[in-house]
Amino acid sequence: MTESGKPLKVAVLGCGSVGSQVVRLLEEQAADLTARVGAPVELVGVAVRRLDAAREVEVPEGLLTTDAEGLVARDDVDLVVEVIGGIEPARSLILSALENGASVVTANKALLAEDGPTLFEAAAKAGRDLYYEAAVAGAIPILRPLRESLAGDKVTRVLGIVNGTTNFILDKMDSSGAGFGDALEEAQELGYAEADPTADVEGFDAAAKAAILASLAFHTRVTASDVHREGITEVSAADVASATEMGCVVKLLAICELREQPGGEEAVSVRVHPAMIPRTHPLASVREAYNAVFVESEAAGQLMFYGPGAGGSPTASAVLGDLVTVARNRREGVTGAGESAYADRAVLPMGEARTRYHVAIDVDDRAGVLATVATAFAEHGVSIRTVRQEGRDDDAQLVVVSHEATDAQLRATVEHLQQMDSVREVSSVMRVEGGAE
Numbered sequence: 465m466t467e468s469g470k471p472l473k474v475a476v477l478g479c480g481s482v483g484s485q486v487v488r489l490l491e492e493q494a495a496d497l498t499a500r501v502g503a504p505v506e507l508v509g510v511a512v513r514r515l516d517a518a519r520e521v522e523v524p525e526g527l528l529t530t531d532a533e534g535l536v537a538r539d540d541v542d543l544v545v546e547v548i549g550g551i552e553p554a555r556s557l558i559l560s561a562l563e564n565g566a567s568v569v570t571a572n573k574a575l576l577a578e579d580g581p582t583l584f585e586a587a588a589k590a591g592r593d594l595y596y597e598a599a600v601a602g603a604i605p606i607l608r609p610l611r612e613s614l615a616g617d618k619v620t621r622v623l624g625i626v627n628g629t630t631n632f633i634l635d636k637m638d639s640s641g642a643g644f645g646d647a648l649e650e651a652q653e654l655g656y657a658e659a660d661p662t663a664d665v666e667g668f669d670a671a672a673k674a675a676i677l678a679s680l681a682f683h684t685r686v687t688a689s690d691v692h693r694e695g696i697t698e699v700s701a702a703d704v705a706s707a708t709e710m711g712c713v714v715k716l717l718a719i720c721e722l723r724e725q726p727g728g729e730e731a732v733s734v735r736v737h738p739a740m741i742p743r744t745h746p747l748a749s750v751r752e753a754y755n756a757v758f759v760e761s762e763a764a765g766q767l768m769f770y771g772p773g774a775g776g777s778p779t780a781s782a783v784l785g786d787l788v789t790v791a792r793n794r795r796e797g798v799t800g801a802g803e804s805a806y807a808d809r810a811v812l813p814m815g816e817a818r819t820r821y822h823v824a825i826d827v828d829d830r831a832g833v834l835a836t837v838a839t840a841f842a843e844h845g846v847s848i849r850t851v852r853q854e855g856r857d858d859d860a861q862l863v864v865v866s867h868e869a870t871d872a873q874l875r876a877t878v879e880h881l882q883q884m885d886s887v888r889e890v891s892s893v894m895r896v897e898g899g900a901e
């Protein structure tokens with residue numbers, strides 16, 4: 465073994481699902497971490513909300529404190545791990561840690577998506593690292609591959625299944641024919657969904673991750689408010705059955721795309737919504753609560769990153785990976801790559817996002833109706849790829865799949881259809897992603 469340097473002192477903020485596993489791994493892997501870093505990595509404090517709370521890991525009593533601010537202000541702390549979550553006090557604690565000269569590792573996607581630039585600027589000003597691999601898709605290495613491994617390539621699209629809870633629910637709906645409510649209940653019984661599932665099922669969690677992915681992929685600042693977001697609460701058993709009929713499956717996707725504009729410049733489109741993807745697409749095989757991120761780049765082509773996107777221990781794996789890198793950098797007196805936002809591309813409004821659509825329309829079953837429906841699509845410049853009729857008489861439905869069109873064109877088409885006498889209802893509109901045009 466090489467000669468070890470001066471110990472690096474670590475403070476962990478928060479000792480919940482992820483924090484407790486970080487503490488466990490720091491203790492269990494101490495010898496290997498020392499060898500990998502080239503210096504002992506010593507836990508010197510764990511900030512908690514209550515000293516007497518039940519914990520998944522035993523923390524030596526002398527290390528526990530309820531004074532997180534005091535812990536990050538200690539001048540002997542070299543590395544701070546923030547796993548409290550949420551905006552405050554996490555943001556103030558990270559900023560204090562950086563100002564006090566510590567390097568920071570965080571898993572906090574909500575904070576990074578809301579106010580990442582403030583944190584990146586503070587890290588740059590302090591000359592310290594801020595790493596956050598655990599913030600997107602838990603254990604799956606995806607942020608450092610984007611930031612480092614693909615730094616010489618041009619990423620053109622990132623498609624991600626980045627929320628395990630919603631993937632579990634949609635997978636249940638697909639495999640059992642259940643509706644959203646029953647699938648959610650099962651996810652809650654099995655501990656995949658929280659009692660208040662809003663952040664997951666309404667797409668907030670995925671939108672935060674989409675903002676982080678798009679920022680790294682396209683070297684542009686993208687925050688959560690730039691991301692168009694739709695959750696899965698409106699996905700019906702009929703939508704899922706319709707997808708099956710088309711050889712597709714419904715997934716909640718985080719979609720980050722580079723789009724060439726009419727003037728030749730490139731802009732960024734970022735959105736989270738349920739979409740049909742062909743069952744032959746690699747993302748279709750992502751079942752249960754797993755996550756995966758599919759990346760397309762000019763030189764590499766298509767890449768897929770797959771694994772557990774959540775859970776205390778998998779997420780702690782990503783945190784520890786960052787901690788080792790940051791500790792090594794610290795020991796060598798260097799920092800890793802910081803924020804890269806040089807491209808500063810415009811973020812397109814949702815109306816300009818382009819994709820294909822699956823539209824189910826309940827219609828009167830009589831001569832000429834198909835022609836009027838087709839005319840409505842044509843009037844708004846939406847080209848039809850396939851159309852089929854299901855049922856007949858009072859039960860007739862036309863299912864139209866379009867070629868690529870903008871969201872604005874599609875919305876105008878749907879409004880037009882809803883005004884038509886021969887249309888009883890536009891019963892389902894779903895985007896179709898991940899296939900050939």
Ligand SMILES: NC(=O)c1ccc[n+]([C@@H]2O[C@H](COP(=O)([O-])OP(=O)(O)OC[C@H]3O[C@@H](n4cnc5c(N)ncnc54)[C@H](O)[C@@H]3O)[C@@H](O)[C@H]2O)c1
Nearest residue numbers: 478479480481482511512513547548549571572774775779
């Ligand atoms: N759990 C996962 O699977 C997962 C996956 C990826 C990322 N993350 C992220 O990791 C972070 C932590 O998530 P978690 O699942 O461990 O949450 P958690 O709720 O289990 O743990 C957070 C802990 O922080 C404590 N805390 C709150 N305020 C505090 C304060 N002021 N000082 C000290 N402690 C305080 C809470 O008591 C709690 O124990 C979040 O940012 C989350 O988004 C979690």
Ligand SMILES: N[C@@H](CCO)C(=O)O
Nearest residue numbers: 626627628629664774
């Ligand atoms: N709630 C998230 C895990 C943390 O990002 C999920 O369901 O994937």
Ligand code: NA
Nearest residue numbers: 597600602604
């Ligand atoms: Na990750």
